[in-house]
């Protein structure tokens with residue numbers, strides 16, 4: 169039998185990219201060869217996202233596009249969040265799909281096992297439950313809300329021992345770029361009103377520091393970007409009853425030039441974590457704020473308010489004046505009034521964060537917010553999004569202008585393109601650098617020009 173090839177199309181967030189890398193590492197390990205060519209591969213895997221409505225639409229569009237492009241006789245496999253959450257619907261509606269594999273749990277045996285790649289138009293649906301029990305620690309108590317109390321919200325979890333075939337701990341190839349995402353935990357113990365993630369990713373299960381460090385070593389990247397649904401809560405589920413993000417960040421920082429943290433829940437910004445992040449030389453804080461109106465945040469079942477967030481940001485700036493900040497906000501959550509929106513505008517103007525993402529609220533099946541009244545008109549949401557984006561674009565551009573003439577340490581990601589600690593890969597702006605600089609090196613350069621979110625340095 170000739171060697172089979174596979175191509176993977178990845179949608180969604182950095183966490184999905186990590187899953188795809190692990191799938192690639194494992195499939196290559198079984199003797200299959202990787203291909204970039206959807207049209208010629210024996211197996212095409214679409215790793216889907218179902219976070220919000222637009223992501224689901226993009227996933228379906230991609231599945232249909234791949235089904236058109238692939239060669240006759242190849243197999244089309246759909247994995248990821250859509251396969252997990254809407255597997256039955258996909259199987260019923262899209263006969264183009266040959267195999268559905270939630271989170272890839274059953275994917276490798278199917279793809280690399282004996283047999284040819286003859287097409288089967290009958291969809292195989294491996295409804296293997298994702299096992300979301302703790303990784304070796306004692307069984308945990310009930311799901312906890314943002315303030316630590318039980319939420320009373322049941323999450324659709326299939327508890328049990330972690331299987332051998334677990335995406336979190338699969339091997340992956342060395343990084344293709346000077347930076348790489350590393351997923352340190354899966355799932356989430358919170359119950360934010362708008363979010364369906366805990367219902368299908370389950371409660372948090374953290375990897376061990378040893379497993380994470382082994383992956384960091386294997387990746388051989390200059391910059392490691394740590395990701396998880398609730399990053400700062402890392403470790404709390406391993407039977408130790410306390411977060412372990414600080415020792416983890418220190419351990420990773422000892423191995424690589426840069427370590428960056430994405431998605432920090434604001435109540436978890438301890439002094440020790442702030443100090444540790446600043447000491448790594450990457451004072452970049454990605455705070456998951458979502459809104460600033462106290463009333464709306466309560467309705468979102470989240471911690472905090474604009475004053476508390478401003479105080480946290482202020483204390484970080486006092487500790488490290490050059491700290492960079494990113495945050496995300498939801499616009500049009502049920503019940504959002506003009507007054508709430510004005511509070512958010514005021515906060516954005518005063519906080520002067522480096523980067524912000526604004527997202528229209530998307531109603532998700534089974535979430536608390538689904539039952540809330542006070543849906544905000546779509547046109548009004550678009551107006552509010554426009555106002556916020558315009559304001560933030562001006563702030564970002566001004567902050568970038570202020571950097572002209574300053575020295576920056578730039579990691580060269582690809583010929584002519586690099587990033588300082590202020591820019592997370594694939595999310596923030598970039599720095600245009602001389603083409604001659606070697607990829608993977610860190611260079612001290614001077615910023616010569618700012619162009620909106622991007623910089624030029626020589």
Ligand code: SF4
Nearest residue numbers: 356358360363365397
């Ligand atoms: S929004 Fe983030 S912290 Fe809240 S439940 Fe979803 S994944 Fe967890």
